[in-house]
Structures are given as C-alpha cells and as structure tokens.
Amino acid sequence: MSARPTAALLAAAALAVRAAGCTAAPAAAAPSLPHLDAQTSLLVVAPHPDDETLCCAGVIQRVVRAGGRASVVWITSGDASELDLLLIERSLFVKPEKARALAATRMREAREASARLGVPEAGQLFLGYPDRGVLRLLTDHRATPYTSGSTGAAAVPYRAALFPGHPYTGESLERDFAAVLERVRPTLILAPSPRDSHPDHRATGLLTIAVSTRRGLPDVRYWIVHGGEGWPSPRGLLPGVPLTAAPRSRGLALAVFALEPAEEDRMLEALRAYDTQMRTLAPFLLAFVRSTELFASLPGAQLAPQ
Ligand SMILES: [Zn+2]
Numbered sequence: 001m002s003a004r005p006t007a008a009l010l011a012a013a014a015l016a017v018r019a020a021g022c023t024a025a026p027a028a029a030a031p032s033l034p035h036l037d038a039q040t041s042l043l044v045v046a047p048h049p050d051d052e053t054l055c056c057a058g059v060i061q062r063v064v065r066a067g068g069r070a071s072v073v074w075i076t077s078g079d080a081s082e083l084d085l086l087l088i089e090r091s092l093f094v095k096p097e098k099a100r101a102l103a104a105t106r107m108r109e110a111r112e113a114s115a116r117l118g119v120p121e122a123g124q125l126f127l128g129y130p131d132r133g134v135l136r137l138l139t140d141h142r143a144t145p146y147t148s149g150s151t152g153a154a155a156v157p158y159r160a161a162l163f164p165g166h167p168y169t170g171e172s173l174e175r176d177f178a179a180v181l182e183r184v185r186p187t188l189i190l191a192p193s194p195r196d197s198h199p200d201h202r203a204t205g206l207l208t209i210a211v212s213t214r215r216g217l218p219d220v221r222y223w224i225v226h227g228g229e230g231w232p233s234p235r236g237l238l239p240g241v242p243l244t245a246a247p248r249s250r251g252l253a254l255a256v257f258a259l260e261p262a263e264e265d266r267m268l269e270a271l272r273a274y275d276t277q278m279r280t281l282a283p284f285l286l287a288f289v290r291s292t293e294l295f296a297s298l299p300g301a302q303l304a305p306q
Contacts, residue, residue, distance in 0.1 A: 031253050031254070031255045031297045032255045032256075033059065033188070033221065033255050033257055033295060034187070034188055034219055036059070036062050036063050036066050036068060036188075037066045037067070037068060038066060038067035038068055039068065039187065040063050040066065040068030040069070040187055040188060041068065041069045041071070041184060041185055041186045041187045041188070042059065042060065042063045042068060042069065042070045042071065042186065042187075042188050042189075042190070043071050043072075043073065043180070043181070043184045043186035043188070043189045043190070044056045044059075044060065044070070044071070044072045044073075044189075044190045045073055045075070045189060045190065045191040045192065045204060045208050046072055046073065046074045046075065046192075046204075047074075047075050047076060047134065047192055047198070047200040047201050047203075047204040048074065048075075048076055048077075048078045048081075048106075048131065048200065049074055049077065049078045049106040049107065049109055049110035049113075049274070049277075050078075050109075050110070050113070050271070050274050050277050050285065051192070051201075051225055052072045052074075052110070052113075052114060052117075053113050053114075053117065053267060053270045053271050053274075053288075054225050054271075054285065054288040055190065055192075055223035055225060055288075055293065056190050056223065056293060057117055057259075057263070057266070057267035057270055057271075057293075058257055058258075058259035058263050058264075058267065058293050059190065059257055059293060060072075060114075060117045060118065060119060061117055061118055061263050061266060061267075062257075062263070064117070064118030064119070065118075069123065069184075070117070070118060070119045070120075070123055071119065071122075071123035071124075071125060071184045071186070072110075072114050072119055072123065072124060072125065073125040073126075073127060073177070073180045073184075074107075074110055074125070074126050074127065075127050075129050075134060075173075075177075075200070075204050075207075076127075076128070076129050076130060076131040076132075076133075076134065076200060077103035077104075077106055077107050077126060077128050077131065077158060077161075078102070078103060078106040078131050078276075079099045079100060079102055079103035079106075079130070079131045079148065079150055079151050080099065080130070080131035080132040080133075080148070080149070080150040080151075081102065081106075081131065081276070081277075081280075094150060096150070096151045096152035096153075099148075099150040099151045100151050100153075100157060100158075102276065103128075103131075103151070103158060104158070104160070105276055106274075106276055106277075107126055107158070107160055109273050109274045109275065109276060109277075110124070110126075110274075111124050112273040113270040113271065113273035113274060114270070116266065116269050116270040116273060117266065117267075117270050123184075125162055125180055125183075125184075126158065126160055126161045126162060127156070127161060127162060127163070127173070127176050127177070127180070128156040128157065128158040128160075128161030128162075128163075128164070129156065129168060129173055130146060130148035130150075130151070130153070130168055131148075131150065131200065132149075132150075132199070132200060133146050133148055133168065133200075134173070134199070134200040134203040134204055134207070135199040135200065135202065135203035137168060137169060137170040137173050137203070138170045138173070138203050138206065138207060139170075141168065141169055141170060142169060142170035142171055143169055143170075143171055144169065145167045145168050145169055146168040146169070147168070148168065153168065154167065154168050155167045155168055156168070162176065162179070162180070163176050163179075173207065174207065174210070174211055177207060177208075177211050178211050178214075178215065181211065181212065181215055181217060186217065187218075187219065188219045188221070189208060189212060189217065189219065189220045189221070190220075190221050190222075190223060190295065191204065191205050191208035191209070191220055191221070191222055191223075192204050192205045192208075192222065192223060192224070192225070193205055193222040193223060193224040193248070193249070193296060193299060193300065194206055194209070194222075194299045194300060195224060195248045195249065195299070195300045196224050196225060196226045196227070196248065197226040197227075197228065197248065198225070198226040201224075201225065201226060205222065205299060208220060209299060221255065221295040221296065221297060222295060222296040222297075222298070222299055222300075223293070223294065223295055223296075224246045224248055224249055224294075224296075225288075226248075227246020227247060227248045227249060228246050228247030228248045229247065231244075231246045231247055231248075232244065232246070232284075232287040232288060232290070233287070234287070235283035235284060235286070235287045236283050236286050236287060237268070237286040237287075237289055238287070238289075238290065239261075239264050239265075239268070239289060239290070239291070240261070240264070240291050241290055241291060242256075242290055242291050242292040243288070243290040243291075243292050243293065243294055245294060246294075249294070249296060249300075251300075252296040252298060252300055253296070253297065253298075254294040254295060254296055255294070255295045255296075255297065256292050256293075256294060257292060257293040257294070257295065258291060258292055259290075259291055259292065259293065264289060264290070264291060267288075267289050268286075268289050271285055271286070271288075271289065
C-alpha cells in the first residue's frame with residue numbers, strides 16, 4: 001500500500017507514545033483498565049458497525065451498570081462491505097444506491113446492537129465517512145475530497161450522520177471527531193490498534209491518538225479485531241473460553257477484562273442484531289464472544305501502517 005499517514009499525524013501519535021512513558025518494550029506488570037464507576041464517560045471508537053460489539057461489549061455493559069455513560073462513534077457506516085454487496089447484487093458491479101442502502105441497514109443494526117448493550121440513542125454517533133477510505137483521507141486526501149468507490153459520494157451522504165454534507169477530507173474527519181470528543185467528554189477511550197491489519201482500523205487508531213493528544217485527553221486503550229492469520233482461534237462460538245492475545249499484539253502488555261456469563265450472553269444478543277454481517281462472517285464474529293476482552297495501554301512502537 002502506498003498510502004502513508006502524514007508526518008504531522010505520525011509525530012502526534014509518536015508524541016502520545018512518549019507521553020505515556022514508553023517508546024519500545026512493554027512493561028512486564030499486567031496493566032488493568034481504569035476503575036469503572038458513575039463518573040466514567042466511555043467512548044468506543046469503531047471504524048465499522050459491529051466493531052464496538054466485537055471489541056468492547058463487556059466494558060460497555062459494565063460502564064452502564066456502574067451508572068456511567070457509554071457512547072459509540074462509528075467512523076464509517078460499512079458501505080463498502082464487498083461480501084454483503086455481492087450478496088445483494090450478485091455482481092461485482094455495485095450501484096451506488098445499493099451501497100448506501102447497505103449503510104442504512106448497517107446503521108440500523110448498529111443502533112439495535114448497541115442499544116442491547118445499554119448505549120442510549122444519544123450515545124450512538126455516526127460520522128458516515130467512507131468504508132475502506134479512512135487511511136486515504138489521512139494521507140493523500142487531507143484537503144482534497146476523496147470519492148468513495150462504492151457509494152460515489154465525496155461528502156457524508158447519510159441524514160442519520162452527525163454532520164451530513166461534510167466533505168470526505170482528512171481535515172473534515174479530524175474536525176468532526178474533535179466535535180465528538182467535545183460532546184462526549186470521555187474519561188476512557190477504547191480505540192482500534194494501529195497494528196490492526198485492516199487499513200480503516202489502523203487509520204482510526206492514528207486519528208484517535210492524534211486528535212485526543214491535541215486536546216490533552218488522557219486514557220486511550222487499544223483493541224484489535226484483525227489481529228493476524230487465523231485469529232481469533234478457533235473460530236465459532238466458544239462461550240466461557242478466554243480470548244488469546246492476537247499475533248499482531250505480540251510484545252504488548254494487555255489488560256484482561258473478564259466478562260460475567262450474563263455479559264457474554266448479552267454480547268451474543270448484540271452480535272445477532274448484525275444480520276448483514278452474520279450471514280457472511282458468522283464463524284469469525286462469534287469467535288469474539290469469549291470470557292475476556294483484551295486492551296493494550298500503548299498503541300505499539302510501530303505506528304506506521306504495514
Ligand atoms: Zn471493522
């Protein structure tokens with residue numbers, strides 16, 4: 001891939017790593033998540049609908065139960081999911097209106113799934129940026145609008161999004177994300193790892209680091225979904241079994257968050273709201289319904305996309 005984050009973005013991200021007091025090797029002591037209570041304002045940053053459930057369903061439920069606030073911001077609406085679009089169109093040539101209709105469906109699914117976890121409607125925030133395009137926005141489309149290959153849009157096309165009509169540029173995405181931080185005022189952010197193999201996930205991690213660092217926000221923890229060949233292994237539903245560390249998390253100290261059986265059950269209920277994803281990816285998605293969730297305190301020494 002030729003796209004590289006700008007020097008400024010990487011510098012901000014590197015600064016965040018140094019500010020966290022570590023530039024290379026992880027600490028040996030097992031880290032933990034901050035205490036969750038009524039003062040907690042949790043923000044889960046999800047590149048696509050379903051990521052919030054896969055990564056963080058347990059923490060979301062625990063924050064809600066403790067009387068805290070839980071919010072999710074979806075950076076994209078999943079409007080370039082090739083498998084879904086192939087199923088809908090039965091053709092490689094997908095009409096833009098079908099891609100937008102898929103996004104509307106996925107946003108409905110995300111509302112239902114997150115509501116099942118206890119996220120109130122006011123905490124369900126969609127930015128509507130292009131699926132498979134987030135890294136491009138942060139690299140070669142910082143000021144010049146990017147056009148989505150699946151929807152044909154060069155600006156947020158969804159009325160359900162927070163800022164319909166905002167252009168598909170990196171600068172606009174950073175402004176919109178900053179507006180979300182202003183609105184939510186999170187005390188804890190759960191963001192995708194810049195080590196994730198999916199470019200939207202890596203870019204979303206870098207975006208979170210850069211914007212939250214600029215605003216002096218403290219606690220960011222990192223999760224991974226596309227964690228390396230075959231992970232999570234084995235595939236399929238294995239309730240009560242802990243999640244193992246992903247190959248791409250190697251060398252990072254991970255906080256282990258243990259779910260209660262009822263929280264695992266609720267996570268499965270939330271996942272089942274994603275009809276579009278379950279019909280194509282069920283064995284992969286179900287493999288995240290485990291008795292633990294894992295979070296790194298640091299994004300990892302290597303911040304550049306691979
Ligand atoms: Zn994703």
